[in-house]
Amino acid sequence: MTETAVGSSAVESAAALKAHPESKSQQAYAAVKARIVEGTYTPGYRLVLAKIAEDLGFSVVPVREAIRRLEAEGLVKFERNVGATVSGIDPTEYLYTMQTLSIVEGAATALSAPLIDSIAIARARAVNQEMRECLEHFDPVRFTALNQDFHSVLFEHCPNPHILDLVHRGWNRLASLRSSTFRFVPGRAQESVREHEALLQLIEGGADADTIEKAARQHRAATLDAYLSTTN
Amino acid sequence: MTETAVGSSAVESAAALKAHPESKSQQAYAAVKARIVEGTYTPGYRLVLAKIAEDLGFSVVPVREAIRRLEAEGLVKFERNVGATVSGIDPTEYLYTMQTLSIVEGAATALSAPLIDSIAIARARAVNQEMRECLEHFDPVRFTALNQDFHSVLFEHCPNPHILDLVHRGWNRLASLRSSTFRFVPGRAQESVREHEALLQLIEGGADADTIEKAARQHRAATLDAYLSTTN
Protein backbone atom coordinates (compact mmCIF):
# COMPACT_ATOMS: atom_id res chain seq x y z
CA MET A 1 0.00 0.00 0.00
CA THR A 2 1.09 3.58 0.51
CA GLU A 3 0.81 4.83 -3.01
CA THR A 4 1.17 8.53 -3.06
CA ALA A 5 -0.45 9.83 -6.20
CA VAL A 6 -4.16 9.19 -6.06
CA GLY A 7 -5.78 9.39 -9.45
CA SER A 8 -9.27 9.48 -10.88
CA SER A 9 -9.40 5.77 -10.28
CA ALA A 10 -12.18 5.04 -12.73
CA VAL A 11 -10.36 6.60 -15.63
CA GLU A 12 -7.01 5.08 -14.84
CA SER A 13 -8.17 1.53 -14.26
CA ALA A 14 -10.13 1.68 -17.50
CA ALA A 15 -7.00 2.78 -19.30
CA ALA A 16 -5.03 0.02 -17.67
CA LEU A 17 -7.41 -2.63 -18.93
CA LYS A 18 -6.74 -1.75 -22.54
CA ALA A 19 -3.28 -3.10 -23.31
CA HIS A 20 -2.79 0.08 -25.26
CA PRO A 21 0.38 2.02 -24.98
CA GLU A 22 -0.54 5.06 -22.96
CA SER A 23 -1.10 8.13 -25.05
CA LYS A 24 1.54 10.77 -24.62
CA SER A 25 -0.89 13.28 -23.20
CA GLN A 26 -1.73 10.63 -20.64
CA GLN A 27 1.91 10.07 -19.87
CA ALA A 28 2.55 13.77 -19.61
CA TYR A 29 -0.40 14.14 -17.29
CA ALA A 30 0.82 11.38 -15.02
CA ALA A 31 4.39 12.63 -15.06
CA VAL A 32 3.63 16.23 -14.22
CA LYS A 33 1.05 15.25 -11.66
CA ALA A 34 3.54 12.97 -9.97
CA ARG A 35 6.12 15.72 -9.84
CA ILE A 36 3.61 18.05 -8.24
CA VAL A 37 2.36 15.52 -5.74
CA GLU A 38 5.87 14.38 -4.87
CA GLY A 39 6.93 17.92 -4.39
CA THR A 40 9.48 18.16 -7.21
CA TYR A 41 7.45 21.01 -8.60
CA THR A 42 6.55 23.15 -5.62
CA PRO A 43 3.75 25.71 -5.53
CA GLY A 44 4.58 28.71 -7.66
CA TYR A 45 6.84 26.65 -9.90
CA ARG A 46 6.69 27.86 -13.43
CA LEU A 47 5.62 25.11 -15.83
CA VAL A 48 7.04 26.01 -19.22
CA LEU A 49 5.38 23.87 -21.86
CA ALA A 50 8.35 23.66 -24.18
CA LYS A 51 10.67 22.75 -21.35
CA ILE A 52 8.47 19.97 -20.03
CA ALA A 53 7.96 18.66 -23.53
CA GLU A 54 11.69 18.50 -24.05
CA ASP A 55 12.22 16.77 -20.71
CA LEU A 56 9.67 14.11 -21.50
CA GLY A 57 10.88 13.78 -25.06
CA PHE A 58 7.77 14.73 -26.92
CA SER A 59 6.04 17.69 -28.40
CA VAL A 60 4.16 20.49 -26.69
CA VAL A 61 0.64 19.59 -27.75
CA PRO A 62 0.21 16.58 -25.46
CA VAL A 63 1.91 18.45 -22.65
CA ARG A 64 -0.44 21.32 -23.10
CA GLU A 65 -3.38 18.97 -22.86
CA ALA A 66 -1.99 17.43 -19.69
CA ILE A 67 -1.53 20.81 -18.09
CA ARG A 68 -5.07 21.73 -18.91
CA ARG A 69 -6.30 18.59 -17.24
CA LEU A 70 -4.30 19.38 -14.16
CA GLU A 71 -5.79 22.82 -14.23
CA ALA A 72 -9.28 21.31 -14.16
CA GLU A 73 -8.26 19.44 -11.03
CA GLY A 74 -6.98 22.61 -9.47
CA LEU A 75 -3.36 21.50 -9.30
CA VAL A 76 -2.06 24.16 -11.65
CA LYS A 77 -3.10 27.65 -12.60
CA PHE A 78 -3.00 28.53 -16.27
CA GLU A 79 -2.99 32.10 -17.44
CA ARG A 80 -3.47 33.04 -21.03
CA ASN A 81 -0.32 33.99 -22.93
CA VAL A 82 1.57 33.81 -19.67
CA GLY A 83 1.80 30.18 -18.75
CA ALA A 84 1.16 27.64 -16.09
CA THR A 85 2.29 27.59 -12.49
CA VAL A 86 1.76 25.03 -9.77
CA SER A 87 -1.18 26.18 -7.70
CA GLY A 88 -0.30 28.29 -4.74
CA ILE A 89 -0.44 27.84 -1.03
CA ASP A 90 -3.03 30.48 -0.42
CA PRO A 91 -4.42 29.90 3.08
CA THR A 92 -7.87 30.61 1.75
CA GLU A 93 -7.53 27.83 -0.79
CA TYR A 94 -6.39 25.54 1.98
CA LEU A 95 -9.49 26.38 3.95
CA TYR A 96 -11.76 25.76 0.97
CA THR A 97 -10.11 22.46 0.21
CA MET A 98 -10.19 21.20 3.77
CA GLN A 99 -13.78 22.23 4.26
CA THR A 100 -14.83 20.53 1.05
CA LEU A 101 -12.87 17.47 2.01
CA SER A 102 -14.54 17.30 5.40
CA ILE A 103 -17.87 17.19 3.63
CA VAL A 104 -17.06 14.63 0.98
CA GLU A 105 -15.00 12.44 3.29
CA GLY A 106 -17.83 12.52 5.81
CA ALA A 107 -20.29 11.44 3.17
CA ALA A 108 -17.97 8.81 1.74
CA THR A 109 -17.39 7.31 5.17
CA ALA A 110 -21.07 7.20 6.02
CA LEU A 111 -21.94 5.62 2.71
CA SER A 112 -19.18 3.05 3.02
CA ALA A 113 -19.68 2.14 6.66
CA PRO A 114 -22.41 -0.47 6.22
CA LEU A 115 -20.27 -2.25 3.64
CA ILE A 116 -17.09 -2.53 5.68
CA ASP A 117 -16.39 -6.03 6.95
CA SER A 118 -14.37 -7.07 9.96
CA ILE A 119 -11.34 -7.92 7.85
CA ALA A 120 -11.18 -4.41 6.50
CA ILE A 121 -11.57 -3.05 10.01
CA ALA A 122 -8.61 -5.13 11.10
CA ARG A 123 -6.54 -3.84 8.21
CA ALA A 124 -7.47 -0.28 9.04
CA ARG A 125 -6.42 -0.87 12.63
CA ALA A 126 -3.09 -2.21 11.47
CA VAL A 127 -2.53 0.91 9.39
CA ASN A 128 -3.48 3.06 12.31
CA GLN A 129 -0.98 1.19 14.46
CA GLU A 130 1.71 1.96 11.91
CA MET A 131 0.72 5.58 12.14
CA ARG A 132 1.33 5.52 15.87
CA GLU A 133 4.80 4.20 15.19
CA CYS A 134 5.42 6.95 12.68
CA LEU A 135 4.68 9.44 15.39
CA GLU A 136 7.35 7.94 17.59
CA HIS A 137 9.96 7.99 14.85
CA PHE A 138 8.69 11.32 13.65
CA ASP A 139 8.09 10.44 10.02
CA PRO A 140 5.52 12.97 8.84
CA VAL A 141 5.70 12.05 5.17
CA ARG A 142 4.90 8.43 5.82
CA PHE A 143 2.29 9.45 8.36
CA THR A 144 0.42 11.38 5.73
CA ALA A 145 0.60 8.52 3.27
CA LEU A 146 -0.65 6.07 5.87
CA ASN A 147 -3.44 8.41 6.77
CA GLN A 148 -4.66 8.18 3.19
CA ASP A 149 -4.27 4.42 3.32
CA PHE A 150 -6.38 4.26 6.44
CA HIS A 151 -9.24 6.08 4.85
CA SER A 152 -8.77 4.26 1.57
CA VAL A 153 -9.44 0.99 3.36
CA LEU A 154 -12.69 2.39 4.67
CA PHE A 155 -13.64 3.65 1.22
CA GLU A 156 -12.87 0.40 -0.57
CA HIS A 157 -16.49 -0.45 -1.16
CA CYS A 158 -17.78 3.08 -1.36
CA PRO A 159 -20.95 2.79 -3.40
CA ASN A 160 -20.52 6.15 -5.09
CA PRO A 161 -17.39 6.58 -7.23
CA HIS A 162 -18.14 10.24 -7.88
CA ILE A 163 -17.77 11.07 -4.23
CA LEU A 164 -14.64 8.99 -4.00
CA ASP A 165 -13.23 10.91 -6.91
CA LEU A 166 -13.85 14.17 -5.10
CA VAL A 167 -12.02 12.81 -2.08
CA HIS A 168 -9.04 11.91 -4.23
CA ARG A 169 -8.96 15.31 -5.84
CA GLY A 170 -8.88 16.89 -2.45
CA TRP A 171 -6.04 14.68 -1.37
CA ASN A 172 -4.02 15.50 -4.44
CA ARG A 173 -4.62 19.14 -3.87
CA LEU A 174 -3.33 18.88 -0.35
CA ALA A 175 -0.38 16.81 -1.46
CA SER A 176 0.71 19.63 -3.74
CA LEU A 177 1.00 21.76 -0.61
CA ARG A 178 3.47 19.37 0.97
CA SER A 179 6.14 20.96 3.09
CA SER A 180 4.16 24.11 3.21
CA THR A 181 3.16 25.67 6.46
CA PHE A 182 -0.08 23.78 6.45
CA ARG A 183 1.02 20.63 8.13
CA PHE A 184 1.66 19.05 11.45
CA VAL A 185 0.25 21.23 14.07
CA PRO A 186 1.77 19.80 17.26
CA GLY A 187 -0.47 17.33 18.99
CA ARG A 188 -2.98 17.15 16.20
CA ALA A 189 -1.45 13.97 14.78
CA GLN A 190 -1.83 12.10 18.06
CA GLU A 191 -5.42 13.21 18.29
CA SER A 192 -5.98 12.13 14.73
CA VAL A 193 -4.87 8.59 15.50
CA ARG A 194 -7.25 8.46 18.45
CA GLU A 195 -10.09 9.68 16.27
CA HIS A 196 -9.35 6.92 13.80
CA GLU A 197 -9.84 4.33 16.49
CA ALA A 198 -13.04 5.99 17.64
CA LEU A 199 -14.30 5.97 14.09
CA LEU A 200 -13.56 2.27 13.73
CA GLN A 201 -15.48 1.54 16.88
CA LEU A 202 -18.47 3.48 15.62
CA ILE A 203 -18.41 1.48 12.40
CA GLU A 204 -17.99 -1.82 14.22
CA GLY A 205 -20.81 -0.93 16.54
CA GLY A 206 -23.09 -0.29 13.60
CA ALA A 207 -23.69 3.34 14.49
CA ASP A 208 -26.21 5.13 12.32
CA ALA A 209 -25.08 6.92 9.18
CA ASP A 210 -25.57 10.37 10.61
CA THR A 211 -23.34 9.73 13.61
CA ILE A 212 -20.60 8.28 11.46
CA GLU A 213 -20.82 11.12 8.97
CA LYS A 214 -20.52 13.71 11.70
CA ALA A 215 -17.56 11.95 13.26
CA ALA A 216 -15.72 11.63 9.95
CA ARG A 217 -16.46 15.20 9.02
CA GLN A 218 -15.31 16.44 12.38
CA HIS A 219 -12.14 14.41 12.03
CA ARG A 220 -11.10 16.42 9.02
CA ALA A 221 -12.49 19.69 10.33
CA ALA A 222 -10.43 19.38 13.50
CA THR A 223 -7.23 19.41 11.48
CA LEU A 224 -8.35 22.59 9.80
CA ASP A 225 -9.27 24.12 13.15
CA ALA A 226 -5.89 23.20 14.55
CA TYR A 227 -4.23 25.02 11.69
CA LEU A 228 -6.48 28.06 12.03
CA SER A 229 -5.79 28.30 15.74
CA THR A 230 -2.07 28.60 15.07
CA THR A 231 -2.42 31.57 12.76
CA ASN A 232 -4.89 33.68 14.68
CA MET B 1 -31.91 35.40 -14.47
CA THR B 2 -32.59 31.97 -15.84
CA GLU B 3 -29.29 31.34 -17.51
CA THR B 4 -29.03 27.75 -18.44
CA ALA B 5 -25.38 26.88 -18.76
CA VAL B 6 -23.72 27.09 -15.39
CA GLY B 7 -19.99 27.47 -15.58
CA SER B 8 -17.05 27.30 -13.22
CA SER B 9 -17.99 30.79 -12.19
CA ALA B 10 -14.63 31.73 -10.77
CA VAL B 11 -12.74 30.92 -13.92
CA GLU B 12 -15.22 32.54 -16.25
CA SER B 13 -15.62 35.78 -14.40
CA ALA B 14 -11.86 36.09 -14.18
CA ALA B 15 -11.62 35.61 -17.92
CA ALA B 16 -14.30 38.21 -18.42
CA LEU B 17 -12.36 40.80 -16.48
CA LYS B 18 -9.44 40.64 -18.85
CA ALA B 19 -10.49 42.50 -21.95
CA HIS B 20 -8.76 39.73 -23.82
CA PRO B 21 -10.41 38.10 -26.75
CA GLU B 22 -11.37 34.66 -25.54
CA SER B 23 -8.97 31.99 -26.62
CA LYS B 24 -10.36 29.63 -29.20
CA SER B 25 -10.13 26.65 -26.91
CA GLN B 26 -12.21 28.66 -24.46
CA GLN B 27 -14.74 29.47 -27.14
CA ALA B 28 -14.88 25.88 -28.26
CA TYR B 29 -15.39 24.76 -24.69
CA ALA B 30 -18.24 27.16 -24.15
CA ALA B 31 -19.84 26.37 -27.48
CA VAL B 32 -19.80 22.61 -27.11
CA LYS B 33 -20.84 22.80 -23.49
CA ALA B 34 -23.77 24.99 -24.42
CA ARG B 35 -24.87 22.56 -27.11
CA ILE B 36 -24.76 19.71 -24.63
CA VAL B 37 -26.58 21.59 -21.90
CA GLU B 38 -29.17 22.93 -24.31
CA GLY B 39 -29.74 19.50 -25.66
CA THR B 40 -28.54 20.06 -29.22
CA TYR B 41 -26.03 17.31 -28.64
CA THR B 42 -27.94 14.58 -26.87
CA PRO B 43 -26.34 11.76 -24.88
CA GLY B 44 -24.60 9.31 -27.14
CA TYR B 45 -24.00 11.99 -29.76
CA ARG B 46 -20.73 11.44 -31.52
CA LEU B 47 -18.45 14.45 -31.22
CA VAL B 48 -16.13 14.36 -34.21
CA LEU B 49 -13.27 16.75 -33.64
CA ALA B 50 -12.77 17.71 -37.26
CA LYS B 51 -16.44 18.35 -37.75
CA ILE B 52 -16.80 20.57 -34.71
CA ALA B 53 -13.67 22.43 -35.69
CA GLU B 54 -15.09 23.11 -39.12
CA ASP B 55 -18.42 24.22 -37.68
CA LEU B 56 -16.76 26.68 -35.36
CA GLY B 57 -14.34 27.80 -38.03
CA PHE B 58 -11.08 26.88 -36.38
CA SER B 59 -8.64 24.07 -36.13
CA VAL B 60 -8.86 20.80 -34.24
CA VAL B 61 -6.29 21.49 -31.53
CA PRO B 62 -8.38 23.97 -29.53
CA VAL B 63 -11.45 21.81 -30.01
CA ARG B 64 -9.58 18.83 -28.73
CA GLU B 65 -8.58 20.74 -25.64
CA ALA B 66 -12.16 21.83 -25.07
CA ILE B 67 -13.42 18.27 -25.34
CA ARG B 68 -10.86 17.14 -22.83
CA ARG B 69 -12.03 19.76 -20.41
CA LEU B 70 -15.59 18.63 -20.83
CA GLU B 71 -14.41 15.11 -20.21
CA ALA B 72 -12.92 16.19 -16.91
CA GLU B 73 -16.31 17.55 -15.95
CA GLY B 74 -17.96 14.31 -16.91
CA LEU B 75 -20.02 15.76 -19.74
CA VAL B 76 -18.34 13.73 -22.46
CA LYS B 77 -16.62 10.40 -22.65
CA PHE B 78 -13.41 10.25 -24.63
CA GLU B 79 -12.02 6.98 -25.87
CA ARG B 80 -8.60 6.67 -27.35
CA ASN B 81 -8.46 6.44 -31.13
CA VAL B 82 -12.21 6.23 -31.18
CA GLY B 83 -13.50 9.63 -30.25
CA ALA B 84 -15.74 11.54 -27.96
CA THR B 85 -19.40 11.04 -27.24
CA VAL B 86 -21.77 12.97 -25.03
CA SER B 87 -21.99 11.14 -21.73
CA GLY B 88 -24.76 8.66 -21.50
CA ILE B 89 -27.95 8.36 -19.54
CA ASP B 90 -26.91 5.40 -17.48
CA PRO B 91 -29.31 5.19 -14.53
CA THR B 92 -26.39 4.37 -12.29
CA GLU B 93 -24.65 7.57 -13.27
CA TYR B 94 -27.83 9.44 -12.55
CA LEU B 95 -27.93 7.95 -9.09
CA TYR B 96 -24.31 8.84 -8.42
CA THR B 97 -24.81 12.38 -9.63
CA MET B 98 -27.97 12.98 -7.65
CA GLN B 99 -26.52 11.52 -4.51
CA THR B 100 -23.41 13.63 -4.81
CA LEU B 101 -25.53 16.67 -5.52
CA SER B 102 -27.64 16.06 -2.46
CA ILE B 103 -24.50 16.15 -0.37
CA VAL B 104 -22.86 19.20 -1.88
CA GLU B 105 -26.09 21.15 -2.19
CA GLY B 106 -26.88 20.34 1.41
CA ALA B 107 -23.50 21.61 2.50
CA ALA B 108 -23.67 24.68 0.27
CA THR B 109 -27.08 25.59 1.64
CA ALA B 110 -26.03 25.17 5.23
CA LEU B 111 -22.88 27.22 4.71
CA SER B 112 -24.77 29.96 2.90
CA ALA B 113 -27.77 30.16 5.21
CA PRO B 114 -26.31 32.52 7.82
CA LEU B 115 -25.35 34.95 5.05
CA ILE B 116 -28.70 35.17 3.32
CA ASP B 117 -30.51 38.44 3.92
CA SER B 118 -34.21 39.13 3.78
CA ILE B 119 -33.96 40.66 0.32
CA ALA B 120 -32.50 37.48 -1.07
CA ILE B 121 -35.19 35.48 0.67
CA ALA B 122 -37.81 37.63 -1.00
CA ARG B 123 -36.21 37.09 -4.38
CA ALA B 124 -36.09 33.37 -3.81
CA ARG B 125 -39.79 33.42 -2.93
CA ALA B 126 -40.55 35.27 -6.12
CA VAL B 127 -38.72 32.65 -8.12
CA ASN B 128 -40.55 29.93 -6.30
CA GLN B 129 -43.83 31.63 -7.12
CA GLU B 130 -42.87 31.61 -10.79
CA MET B 131 -42.20 27.93 -10.45
CA ARG B 132 -45.74 27.39 -9.21
CA GLU B 133 -47.00 29.17 -12.29
CA CYS B 134 -44.87 26.98 -14.48
CA LEU B 135 -46.58 23.98 -13.01
CA GLU B 136 -49.96 25.33 -14.01
CA HIS B 137 -48.88 26.04 -17.57
CA PHE B 138 -46.86 22.86 -17.62
CA ASP B 139 -43.51 24.29 -18.63
CA PRO B 140 -40.96 21.76 -17.42
CA VAL B 141 -37.98 23.31 -19.14
CA ARG B 142 -38.52 26.67 -17.52
CA PHE B 143 -39.31 24.96 -14.25
CA THR B 144 -35.92 23.33 -14.20
CA ALA B 145 -34.18 26.59 -15.03
CA LEU B 146 -36.07 28.40 -12.30
CA ASN B 147 -35.22 25.66 -9.87
CA GLN B 148 -31.55 26.39 -10.46
CA ASP B 149 -32.25 30.09 -10.08
CA PHE B 150 -33.92 29.48 -6.76
CA HIS B 151 -30.94 27.68 -5.36
CA SER B 152 -28.52 30.10 -6.98
CA VAL B 153 -30.08 32.92 -5.01
CA LEU B 154 -29.47 30.98 -1.82
CA PHE B 155 -25.88 30.25 -2.84
CA GLU B 156 -25.06 33.84 -3.79
CA HIS B 157 -22.86 34.39 -0.77
CA CYS B 158 -21.68 30.84 -0.36
CA PRO B 159 -18.38 31.16 1.48
CA ASN B 160 -16.78 28.20 -0.27
CA PRO B 161 -16.42 28.49 -4.05
CA HIS B 162 -15.12 24.94 -4.35
CA ILE B 163 -18.37 23.52 -3.09
CA LEU B 164 -20.32 25.84 -5.32
CA ASP B 165 -18.30 24.61 -8.25
CA LEU B 166 -19.23 21.04 -7.43
CA VAL B 167 -22.88 22.04 -7.36
CA HIS B 168 -22.58 23.60 -10.78
CA ARG B 169 -20.87 20.56 -12.20
CA GLY B 170 -23.69 18.41 -10.96
CA TRP B 171 -26.26 20.70 -12.50
CA ASN B 172 -24.52 20.65 -15.84
CA ARG B 173 -24.33 16.92 -15.69
CA LEU B 174 -28.04 16.68 -15.11
CA ALA B 175 -28.76 19.20 -17.81
CA SER B 176 -27.07 16.97 -20.32
CA LEU B 177 -29.68 14.36 -19.47
CA ARG B 178 -32.51 16.69 -20.42
CA SER B 179 -35.52 15.06 -22.01
CA SER B 180 -34.33 11.73 -20.82
CA THR B 181 -36.47 9.50 -18.70
CA PHE B 182 -35.04 11.05 -15.57
CA ARG B 183 -37.36 13.95 -15.19
CA PHE B 184 -40.71 14.98 -13.91
CA VAL B 185 -42.03 12.22 -11.83
CA PRO B 186 -45.69 13.16 -11.39
CA GLY B 187 -46.35 15.11 -8.24
CA ARG B 188 -42.71 15.54 -7.37
CA ALA B 189 -42.56 19.04 -8.79
CA GLN B 190 -45.40 20.25 -6.58
CA GLU B 191 -43.72 18.75 -3.57
CA SER B 192 -40.47 20.40 -4.57
CA VAL B 193 -42.05 23.84 -4.55
CA ARG B 194 -43.45 23.19 -1.09
CA GLU B 195 -40.04 22.08 0.13
CA HIS B 196 -38.54 25.30 -1.19
CA GLU B 197 -40.91 27.31 0.95
CA ALA B 198 -40.16 25.16 3.97
CA LEU B 199 -36.46 25.66 3.37
CA LEU B 200 -36.90 29.43 3.21
CA GLN B 201 -38.75 29.39 6.49
CA LEU B 202 -35.99 27.41 8.13
CA ILE B 203 -33.45 29.93 6.92
CA GLU B 204 -35.56 32.90 7.98
CA GLY B 205 -36.09 31.35 11.37
CA GLY B 206 -32.35 30.99 11.85
CA ALA B 207 -32.47 27.22 12.15
CA ASP B 208 -29.16 25.59 12.99
CA ALA B 209 -26.81 24.50 10.24
CA ASP B 210 -27.46 20.83 10.72
CA THR B 211 -31.22 21.15 10.33
CA ILE B 212 -30.84 23.22 7.19
CA GLU B 213 -28.29 20.86 5.72
CA LYS B 214 -30.54 17.87 6.28
CA ALA B 215 -33.53 19.63 4.76
CA ALA B 216 -31.59 20.72 1.69
CA ARG B 217 -30.07 17.30 1.27
CA GLN B 218 -33.41 15.61 1.62
CA HIS B 219 -34.88 17.99 -0.91
CA ARG B 220 -32.58 16.64 -3.58
CA ALA B 221 -32.70 13.08 -2.33
CA ALA B 222 -36.47 13.04 -2.54
CA THR B 223 -36.30 13.69 -6.28
CA LEU B 224 -33.97 10.77 -6.64
CA ASP B 225 -36.25 8.58 -4.54
CA ALA B 226 -39.23 9.58 -6.64
CA TYR B 227 -37.36 8.47 -9.74
CA LEU B 228 -36.25 5.22 -8.17
CA SER B 229 -39.77 4.39 -7.05
CA THR B 230 -41.00 4.61 -10.63
CA THR B 231 -38.53 2.08 -11.92
CA ASN B 232 -38.76 -0.57 -9.24
Added chain:
DNA sequence: TTCATAGTTATCGTATACGATTTCGTACTT
Protein backbone atom coordinates in the same frame (compact mmCIF):
# COMPACT_ATOMS: atom_id res chain seq x y z
C1' DT C 1 18.75 58.68 -10.13
C1' DT C 2 14.33 57.49 -11.75
C1' DC C 3 10.90 56.91 -14.96
C1' DA C 4 9.09 56.15 -19.52
C1' DT C 5 9.52 53.98 -23.90
C1' DA C 6 11.07 51.13 -27.57
C1' DG C 7 12.98 46.89 -28.99
C1' DT C 8 14.16 42.13 -28.01
C1' DT C 9 13.31 37.66 -26.24
C1' DA C 10 10.65 34.08 -24.28
C1' DT C 11 6.47 31.77 -24.33
C1' DC C 12 2.00 30.79 -25.55
C1' DG C 13 -1.94 29.88 -29.29
C1' DT C 14 -3.30 27.84 -33.37
C1' DA C 15 -2.94 25.92 -38.05
C1' DT C 16 -1.38 22.48 -40.96
C1' DA C 17 0.51 18.01 -42.03
C1' DC C 18 1.19 13.25 -41.58
C1' DG C 19 1.41 8.78 -39.29
C1' DA C 20 -1.33 5.43 -36.39
C1' DT C 21 -5.44 3.20 -35.18
C1' DT C 22 -10.01 1.97 -35.56
C1' DT C 23 -14.17 1.12 -37.96
C1' DC C 24 -16.95 -0.24 -41.63
C1' DG C 25 -17.98 -2.26 -46.00
C1' DT C 26 -17.12 -5.75 -49.32
C1' DA C 27 -15.62 -9.84 -51.19
C1' DC C 28 -14.47 -14.35 -50.43
C1' DT C 29 -14.75 -18.81 -48.21
C1' DT C 30 -17.18 -22.55 -45.89
Added chain:
DNA sequence: AAGTACGAAATCGTATACGATAACTATGAA
Protein backbone atom coordinates in the same frame (compact mmCIF):
# COMPACT_ATOMS: atom_id res chain seq x y z
C1' DA D 1 -26.55 -17.99 -45.90
C1' DA D 2 -23.31 -16.98 -42.43
C1' DG D 3 -18.95 -15.96 -41.00
C1' DT D 4 -14.31 -14.35 -41.77
C1' DA D 5 -10.64 -11.73 -43.73
C1' DC D 6 -9.06 -8.11 -46.19
C1' DG D 7 -8.92 -3.31 -47.65
C1' DA D 8 -10.48 1.47 -47.77
C1' DA D 9 -12.23 5.40 -45.37
C1' DA D 10 -12.75 7.91 -41.29
C1' DT D 11 -10.85 9.62 -37.25
C1' DC D 12 -7.68 10.28 -33.77
C1' DG D 13 -2.63 11.43 -31.98
C1' DT D 14 1.36 14.04 -32.39
C1' DA D 15 5.02 16.84 -34.56
C1' DT D 16 6.36 20.89 -36.66
C1' DA D 17 5.87 25.68 -37.96
C1' DC D 18 4.60 30.26 -37.47
C1' DG D 19 1.99 34.19 -35.70
C1' DA D 20 0.52 36.68 -31.38
C1' DT D 21 1.12 38.21 -26.85
C1' DA D 22 3.40 39.35 -22.79
C1' DA D 23 7.66 39.90 -20.07
C1' DC D 24 12.07 41.67 -19.94
C1' DT D 25 15.95 44.80 -20.92
C1' DA D 26 18.32 48.56 -22.35
C1' DT D 27 18.38 53.19 -23.64
C1' DG D 28 17.36 57.94 -23.27
C1' DA D 29 15.14 62.00 -21.13
C1' DA D 30 13.66 64.51 -17.03
